[in-house]
Amino acid sequence: MSGNNPIAGSLYLLRGLSYLPKPGIRAFVLIPLLINLFLFGGAIASLLIYGNRTSDWSAILRFWQPMIQFSALEFKVNRAGLALMILAVVIRIYLNFFAS
Numbered sequence: 001m002s003g004n005n006p007i008a009g010s011l012y013l014l015r016g017l018s019y020l021p022k023p024g025i026r027a028f029v030l031i032p033l034l035i036n037l038f039l040f041g042g043a044i045a046s047l048l049i050y051g052n053r054t055s056d057w058s059a060i061l062r063f064w065q066p067m068i069q070f071s072a073l074e075f076k077v078n079r080a081g082l083a084l085m086i087l088a089v090v091i092r093i094y095l096n097f098f099a100s
Helices: 008-017 026-054 072-097
Strands: none
Touching: 008 026, 026 072
């Protein structure tokens, strides 16, 4: 599984799930999987809530340009989401280029 095959990601997921029955490696598969599900699920839910509330689906592509006034909680959730995305990019760059 190499190259730019778009199906490779789902195949890696299935390969990782096949390691779940092995007790020594279970935590190394389950914990990252749960973290990814939580982060991506939260991001998708946030985008769907925003899109349904505003009916402005094009603004999702331009999420840094708010089209409505946010409440204090919505603003904090928006900024936390942006911070998590930036953190994820920084971690990904670090793991790809600097970690051995």
